[in-house]
Amino acid sequence: MLDSHFDHSVSESKIYDRWEKSGAFKPKMDTEGAADAYSIVIPPPNVTGVLHMGHALNNTLQDVLCRYQRMKGKNVLWQPGTDHAGIATQMVVERKLAAQQIKRTDMGRDAFVEKVWEWKEESGGQITNQLKRLGASCDWSRERFTLDEGLSKAVTKVFVDLYNEGLIYRDKRLVNWDPKFQSAISDLEVENEEVNGHMWHFKYPLAGGETYTYVEKDEDxxxxxxxxxxxxxxxxxxxxxxxxxxAVAVYTKDERYAPIVGKLCEIPVGPKEHRxxxxxxxxxxxxxxxxxxxxxxxxxxDPNDYMVAQRNNIPLYNLMTPTAAMRSDGLPYEQAAARAKEIAESGEFDPKEIEEINLVPDEYRGLDRYDARKAVVQAITDEGLAVMTTVTKTVKDEDGNKTEVEETVPYVENKKIMQPFGDRSGVVIEPMLTDQWYVDAAKLAGPAVDAVKEGQTRFIPENWxxxxYNWMDDIQPWCISRQLWWGHRIPAWFGPEGEIFVGATEAEARSKAEEQLGAGVELKQDEDVLDTWFSSALWPFSTMGWPDKTPELDKFYPTATLVTGFDIIFFWVARMMMQGLKFMDDVPFKDVYIHALVLDEDGRKMSKSIGNVIDPIDIIEGCGLDTLIEKRHRDMKRTGDDKKDAKAEKAITNTTKKQFPEGIPACGTDALRFTLxxxxxxxxxxxxxxxxxxxxxxxxxxxxxxxxxxQMNECLLWDQDEFDPFSVEHTLNKWIVSETAKAAAEVTKSIDAFRFNDAASAIYKFTWNVFCDWYLELMKPLLNGDDETVKAETRKTAAWTLNQIIHILHPFMPFITEALWEDQAEFRLDKESMLCAQSWPNFGDQAASPEAEEEIDWVIKTITDIRxxxxxxxxPAGAKLPVTVINASEQTKERVKTYKGIIERLARLEDLNVSKSTPSGTVSIVVEEATFALEVAGVIDLASEQERLNKEIGKLEKEMEVIDKQLxxxxxxxxxxxxxxxxxxxxxxELTLGIEKLREAQSTLEAIFK
RNA sequence: GCGCGGUUAGCUCAGUGGUAGAGCACUACGUUGACAUCGUAGGGGUCACAAGUUCGAACCUUGUACCGCGCACCA
Incomplete structure (x- = not known):
């Protein structure tokens, strides 16, 4: 006997273990010509990652697809794994070391990387266990990590091949430099944010004290x-x-400055004598x-200035160090400035030399960029070269009297400016001129765009x-080198003069080098590693063993579906498309399903600083209010300012209390999944x-x-039973079989169309509103009756229907359905069988029974109307009323006879009989052509019955009006x-008939009360 | 600025041209032996606004307003 509730806290992990042990999640590799393949590669979460709602949604949907396809008999591979998350992981480990006062740079590269691996083995991949708790039916025996040997081999090969084809090259360009990580990052890792900034106005004096007439004109x-x-x-x-x-640039046709174009002007900073x-x-x-x-x-x-400089052959003077402080290397300012002056006058220079020149005046050297800013502003203002403006200020004297004074101050505009931030570091990105490795993305993008245009890969919803396209059509070179230690080391070696040799191994690079430079040449490997996304881009085939030819690639590439969020289209989808087409000569996936963002109840993004993050595990297990607040405080981003932090904590406390006054109730995995x-x-x-x-x-x-x-009513179905749902006799049973088939078809259609919400709602409605509300209720009188044949058939039909429900529901609620399946084990030949390995219901037309549907619909309508x-x-709800049916057609008479017991029970009636005349003292319920005359005990309340009839008539008349208008x-x-x-x-x-009947009832009623 | 999306019941949301839907919340009644994590019944909407297309518009077109989200931006 089942308990009255499903205890998810006890059952879920046990069920998951059984699934895994049974090998149900493993695709079959042996059988020749096995079932059609269906494969999904998981979007690899960061190895540092912790499950959040986005993952929960993403993986629920993948799991629905995988379980569904498996039940449909497909040979399913759901390939799991994590990526090494270069920056994030290095950051985590560095932070840990910092707690022990250890710096990465002190311990050296090898020792540090070893530490990261240690960390990875111990604490990495927490998320994979959390995915299991979600029920994710991945083949964990195939779990991969982007730094695995095989995947690394793939990365190296791709790098070398692309280099050899000229699609990877080294270049000095302006990159997004993250001063915190001291590494380049790609355009996509930069978030532009609007912040409050200032705009200063300065005067650049003309050289030699020259003057000109500055003229401004209006439109006319x-x-x-x-x-x-x-x-x-x-x-x-x-x-x-x-x-x-x-340089200073003005617009080509700007008349105001025409007189001074080509002349020199002075930068108003630094020692006066060396301007x-x-x-x-x-x-x-x-x-x-x-x-x-x-x-x-x-x-x-500055990126814009960079382009102007390129066009006009203007020297690019680098001012800053990798930490975005002002440079302090090179010659003293005096000499550097002198050289720069020569360059400005001659217009001739060698870019190599420019790199060396440090134009930071001695007094600013070593300052942080923001301190340098303050100092520069101060110096210019002091010298009187700031553009000034007049403001009116109110001042108080000692006695508190206010007077207004005019004051001349530097003209500084408060202004919203867009500023680039590193998405991981949160610090302001500095555009910096550095040597980096680039992928010529534009060349790879062509085929990737065509593949979508031609429909080889399809986005769902289509508008993504x-x-x-928007991004691909304007794609920029992809900067793939990172100045980090954790990641795939770039397979490039430099000769003594910076000559570049790329090879899969050092030996390979060396042989190239020696061919060119002679034996024994000294080579140094590039210190940098590759962008994590470079390796993720290979995920759909590197996880299947590429570059080797493997049976996995044969069977499962291209994958069927990629499920991911829109924020990752550029980062990942586009790059997988490029690499897949380049190296596998085929798209990496046929469908890309782009799902939504999970927001909080008020539509805000979940953010640790707002403190509205909901941990999926808390929904599964439940979480008390205090614990929840504590957790949110812990995850909050701290500024270090105690007052500010305390205020933020309080805000989070309030948000949380408002959101969950009593904490989060434990709902179990199935409920979370079904909701998503x-x-x-x-x-x-x-x-x-x-x-x-x-x-x-x-x-x-x-x-x-x-x-x-x-179970209590012995609705059991044994494996040995030769029960055929399509030859049941009783109309009620025919009806539920027909409805079941409809529901199954609806869910199938919806999942196939990636309409997860429609699929969920179809099975929900069928289970609750059809099976529970009606079938089970309607069947009760049959089970209490004495027709043993009907009883037996009904029991089997009920068991069969329930069985179909758990099949259809399984992809959405895998745990509770598996538990119910397990509960029936004793009736099966294979006691160990599991629901996740059963077949998906598919009945075609054989189950349809329109007559049964019409008849049961009538029963339901009758009961509902009487209620x-x-x-x-x-x-009173408990009162049983005698009832007489009048004006009934032959069909209705027949139905009344058949469903007498059922209607009596569900509508709380007794003595249901058919007559020609209306008994006195009754109220009339009109159902189609017939009228059910209910004998209300005692005196009928004339007023309320009149009111009811009027209301009914009113309703019908209103409908009638609309229809008449149309007709x-x-x-x-x-x-x-x-x-x-x-x-x-x-x-x-129908309306006319209904109104007629109701009017009849009205006159009958009045007759009684005359 | 460009692009995408949204606006439907108190709340969260479905609804691809033919009488406006669900869940939750609300009201009333109810423990009838599966379920109170429940049942029965009920109230509640000018489908943001305007114009157009159509026999007919929540749905198609155009415009407006407001709210999101991307992308690019101006020193």
Whole structure:
């Protein structure tokens, strides 16, 4: 006998173990010509990762697909694993070492990498265990890690091959430099954020004290300002970069500055006697309507300036160190500035030499970039070269009297500016000129775009392909080198003069080098490692053993479906497409299902700093309010400022209390999964609602109790039984078989179309609103009756239906359904069999029974209408009313006879009989052509019965009005499709009949009370 | 600025041209031997707004407003 509830806390892990032990999640590799393959590679979570709601959704959907396909008989591979997450992992381990006062640089590369591996073995991959708790049916025996030997071999081969083809190259360009990690990062790892900034305005004096007439005109050409100037006005948000200016640029056709183009001006910083002179040039880039229309060009520290500098052969002076402090190497400022002056005057220079020149004045050397900014602003202002403005200030004297004074202050605009941040480090990214490795992504993108255009790979929902195209069409070279220690070391070696030799091994590189440079040449391997995404891009085939030819690749590549979030389209999907097509000559997946973001109930992103993160495990296990608050405080990002942190903690406490006044109730994995699936409507984000999760937990309990009821009533199906659901006799049983087939078809159709929400809702409705609410209720009178044949058939049918339900529900709620399957083990020949390995229900048309559906629909409608009438009349729920059916057709008479017991029981009636005349003292419930006359005990409340009848009539009349309007419309009748018009006419007939019956009832009622 | 999405019941959301739906919440009644994590019945919506297409629009078109989210931006 089943308990009254499913205890997920006890059962889930046991069930998971059985699944895994049975090998049910392993694809079959041996049998020749085995079933069709279906494969999914997991989007590898970071090895540092901890399960969050996004993972929960992502993996629930993958698991639904995999379990479903497995049940459909496909040979399923769900390939799991993690990636090595270069920056994140290195950060975690560095932080750990820092706690012991150890620095990475002190211990050296090899020792550090060893430490990271140690950490990985101990604490890495926590997330894989959490995925198991989610029920993920991955083949864990095939788990891979991007730094595994085989996958590393793939990475090396891809690098070498692309290099040899010229698709990977080394280049000095402006990169996004993360000063915290002291590494380059790719464009995608930079988040641009709007912050409060300032814009300063400075005067760059013309060389030799020259002057010119500065003229401003309005739209009509009238002069609005005319003055003699000995300077050009420049605006900047980053004054510290002035030190590296190579030019001032104005718009090509800007008349205001035409007189001084080609002349030199002075950068107003640094020792006066060594002021640097830079040329005033023209370029298309400056916007004459913005600011003064003149832009300083710092090619080595700004992407736009970089392009201007490239076009105009302006030197790129680097000012900063890898930590974004001002450089302190090289010659003293005096000499550096002197050389820069020569360059400015001659316009001739050697880029190599430029690298060496440090133009940071001695007093700023070694300063952090922000300290340098302050110092520069101060110095310029002190010298009177800041553009000034007048402000009115209110000052108080000693007695508190206020007076207004005018003051001249530097003109500094408060301004929202876009600033780049490292997505991992959170620090401001510094554009820096460095040597890095690049993939020529544009060349690889072509085939990847075509594959989507031609439909070899399909995005679901389709509109994401637009996002994919947008990015691909404007793709930039992909910077793949990282100045880290944790990752795939770049297989490139440098000769004494920086010659580059790329090879799969050092020996290979060496032989190339020696061919060119002679035996015994000294080689040094590149210190850098590759971007983690470089290895992830190979995931769909590297996990299957590529570059070797393996049976896995044969069977499972290309994979069937990739399930992922839209935020990863660029990072991963696009790059897998490029590499897959390049190296496997085929797309990596046929379908890309892009799912939504999981937000909190108020539609906000879950964020540790807001403190609204919900841990999937907490939903599964439950979590008390205090623990939850504690956890959220712990995860909060701390500023180090105690006051601020305390305030943030309090905010989090309040949010949490509001969200979960009583903590999170334990709901189990199935409820969480079902919620996520049922909310996974295409093209819409998921606001996670606790109420819904609880609702789906209740759904599990409902199913559990239905099973319990079946068990109590000996609704059992033995393997040996030769039960054929399609030849049942009783209409009720025919009906439920027909409904079951419909539900199964609906769920199948929906999963195939990636409409997870529709699939979930179909099985939910069938289980609860059809099977539990009606079939089980309608069958009770049959089980209490004395027709043994009917009883036996009904028991088998109930057991069969329940069995179908757990099959269909299994992909969504794997644990509770498996538990119910297990409970039936004694009736099976194979006691060890598991639901996850059973076949997916597919009945075709043989189960359909329209007659049974019509008949049972009538029964349901009859019961519902009578119940409704009783409630309107406030008939006590327990009271059993005698009832007479009048005006019944032959068919209705027959049905009344057949379902007498059922209707009596469910509508709380007695003595259901058919008559020609209305007995006195009754109220009338109209069901189609017939009227059910209920004998209400005692005196009928005339008023309430009149009210009820009026309400009923009103309802029908309102509908009638709408239909009449349509049917009286010539256009409708002549233009609408025939079947629609016919339907309306039919409805009108029914409505007319209904109203007629109700009016009859009214007059009968009045007659009684006369 | 460009692109994508959203706006439907108190809340969370379904709904691809033919009488507006679900769950939760709410109201009333109810322990009838599967289930109170339940049952029965009920109340509640000008489908953001405007115009258009259509016999007919929540749905198609155009525009407006507001809210998200990407991408690119101006020194």
């Amino acid at each position: 050409g009238n002069i609005t300002l005319e003055e003699e100037r000995d300077y050009i006005s420049i605006a900047t948000t980053r004054p510290e970069t002035m030190l590296g200016d190579g 640097r002179l830079i040329p005033i040039i023209t370029d298309e880039y400056p916007d004459p309507d913005f600011g003064s229309g003149a832009v300083k060009i710092t090619g080595a520290h 392909s637009k996002t994919y 699936a049922s909310q996974a409507a295409q093209g819409r984000d998921i606001r996670l609602s606790m109420d819904r999760i609880v609702g789906y937990r209740n759904f599990g309990t409902k199913l559990w109790n239905a099973a319990r009821f079946c 409704s009438g009783r409630a309107d009349l406030n008939v 009286n419309n010539e256009n409708f009748v002549s233009r609408a499709p025939e079947h629609v018009v016919a339907e309306k006419k039919e409805t009108k007939k």
